[in-house]
Amino acid sequence: MLFNSLGFALFLPVVFFLYWFVTSKNLKAQNLLLLAASYFFYSCWDYRFLFLLVFSTFLDFYTGQRIYRAENPRSKKFWLWLSVGVNLGLLGVFKYYNFFVDSLTGALASAGVGVSFNTLDVILPVGISFYTFHGLSYVFDIHNGRSKPTDNFVDYSVFVSFFPLLVAGPIERATHLLPQIEKPRKFNYPQAVNGMRQILWGYFKKVAIADNCAEYANMIFNNHTHYPGSVLVLGAVLFSIQIYCDFSGYSDIALGVARLFGIELLRNFAFPFFSRDIAEFWRRWHISLSSWFKDYLYIPLGGSKVSTAKRVRNTIIIFVTSGLWHGAAWTYVVWGALNALYIIPSVLMKSNRSNLDIVAQGKLFPTFREVVAMVITFALTTLALAVFRSADIPHAISFIGGIFNKSILTVPSGAMLMGGSVNIAALLIIVLIFMVMEWLGRENRFANETTGDNWPRPFRWAFYFVIAISTLYLTGIPQQFVYFQF
Structure with a gap:
């Protein structure tokens, strides 16, 4: 369902009415309504991929609890990497498999090796890059001790699939959105x-x-x-x-x-x-994605508290990865690399926060x-x-x-x-x-x-x-x- 469609113009008032006039006195009912509305909203695009959204939600909900209750670091890492591996594996199959297969085939052909691989005839599930990153931020924050897991599957599911942000962001954090979902809400006219x-x-x-x-x-x-x-x-x-x-x-x-x-x-x-400057541009453009990569990729790599060579390396990694996140094509990779080249001089001169x-x-x-x-x-x-x-x-x-x-x-x-x-x-x-x-x-x-x-x-x-x-x-x-x- 598109925001700029007649369907959404009918959908929104109905959900709003039920939310504030029918379920307003019951938080559980409100959240169930939001979840049902979100799943209906997503199903209007293609109901067949709803199972992926539900599976990803359950996976991160379960692994988040296991990470929190694990008795040793090794067990924590096992459940973390299970979540990361499965989530990125699904993303890789649906979004990147054909890209890497075609790129490998082309590279081998350039070297005189004629090899062909089968590609997948699949549709990219809408919003998969967004809701995958919602769930990953949740398990990362639990693993790093920034938050505790919720025991309410409905509340967590609303966090992942809240319909306004489901298909194109912003990429939310559980530390920001979940507390709002878990507490009663009253209509605020202003x-x-x-x-x-x-x-x-x-x-x-x-x-x-x-x-x-x-x-x-x-x-x-x-x-x-x-x-x-x-x-x-x-x-x-x-x-x-x-x-x-x-x-x-x-x-x-x-x-x-x-x-x-x-x-x-x-x-x-x-x-x-x-x-x-370019650094300021990236603090103002797609802020939720930029901050996600900063917190969960750039800082774990050492951020700016490393040698000059590693700062440059880290900068290149996050921008190229950002390019790949946008799509499975070399144009996106080059776009990311260009932005890395733009910003590296300010990183070297430490003027990127001026x-x-x-x-x-x-x-x-x-x-x-x-x-x-x-x-x-x-x-x-x-x-x-x-x-x-x-x-x-x-x-x-x-x-x-x-x-x-x-x-x-x-x-x-x-x-x-x-x-x-x-x-x-x-x-x-x-x-x-x-x-x-x-x-x-x-x-x-x-x-x-x-x-x-x-x-x-x-x-x-x-x-x-x-x-x-x-x-x-x-x-x-x-x-x-x-x-x-x-």
């Missing part, structure tokens, strides 16, 4: 209003911005040999905006929906396009130096995302090669960019307005969180009405959320 604001903004980002940018980005990437470098630059920029608005739009909707049920999820984006504050905090305009830093950071991340978007490495090389030639000085004509649901000039104006709103709201959790708080009620409601009508009016060809494929 919290619900805040959630509705974020939901509205998330839909605007997804439907009005991301889906319309996707039409032009797809057109340009799929036919890049027919366009001059200037249009390819535009295509790369539009894809950067698309993937940000698509994924952060999903996160906004997820966080907003969770607030309707009295639950706060982890923040996943913090205005990354206003970052002044921009911890919000850019131009308390000011309307940034300094010239901050503008230059943000433009450079955006350009570097956009170049890497062009590789991310490409169908394969030859496509990426051809696309980027098409940018870096004299045709980049060509002024695009309207005839080059026809066919989108929204005229390209109008889309660029809408994107500019969107970026201004994001800039003005950058000190909040989402752009419109406090917009209109001090306005008379008619003006405030008119503002929300304009966003809602604009979203409907600018609806183009519906696009699946990008991160569903990961």
Whole structure:
């Protein structure tokens, strides 16, 4: 079930009504309702893969208890690695088996060895990368003594499969979400209003911005040999905006929906396009994944408290692994490696934590130096995302090669960019307005969180009405959320 579907528009009010008007006085009933709703939500995609979700949930619930009750370190490690091995094994079979088989076959063929292996004709279960990491964080935290296991299977199952975050995050931690599930919740009107604001903004980002940018980005990437470098630059920029608005739009909707049920999820984006260096960008982009890799991979490898060579090694490992997490393709690996190369100089100079504050905090305009830093950071991340978007490495090389030639000085004509649901000039104006709103709201959790708080009620409601009508009016060809494929 998609957030931007009629089915979800019917599903959400029904669950909300039952949650607050039928089960509100019984915590067990509320959590059972959330679990049933979450499993129904997931089954609407493909009920056949529900068993994988339930199996993974039971595995981590059981191994978490065994780790906690183990009498010696050896036994603890056995149950930990059982959970890790089975979870990553399932992820490997469904997501990476064909990739590694094809890569091995190609490598052997290059060496003159003709060997063929059977591949699997399987569908990637939606959300498997997310709910697998939910469960792994739970067993890791128990093993490391950060938390205790729960004895309530329903509560734990809700933590793993809570429908707003189930298929595309954010990647939650049991230490953050489970306590909220285990305690009674009362309807909080200001919290619900805040959630509705974020939901509205998330839909605007997804439907009005991301889906319309996707039409032009797809057109340009799929036919890049027919366009001059200037249009390819535009295509790369539009894809950067698309993937940000698509994924952060999903996160906004997820966080907003969770607030309707009295639950706060982890923040996943913090205005990354206003970052002044790559390290800051990664502190603001897909925050739940970045922090997951930091806590469960980077720090166990020694983090920054090791030699310079090992710090570089650790940086490369987490970024390449992050690339692989996104998908089974060399474009994702190269995208991760590029980001590692971008950030290594700041790691070597120990300047990777020099921009911890919000850019131009308390000011309307940034300094010239901050503008230059943000433009450079955006350009570097956009170049890497062009590789991310490409169908394969030859496509990426051809696309980027098409940018870096004299045709980049060509002024695009309207005839080059026809066919989108929204005229390209109008889309660029809408994107500019969107970026201004994001800039003005950058000190909040989402752009419109406090917009209109001090306005008379008619003006405030008119503002929300304009966003809602604009979203409907600018609806183009519906696009699946990008991160569903990961």
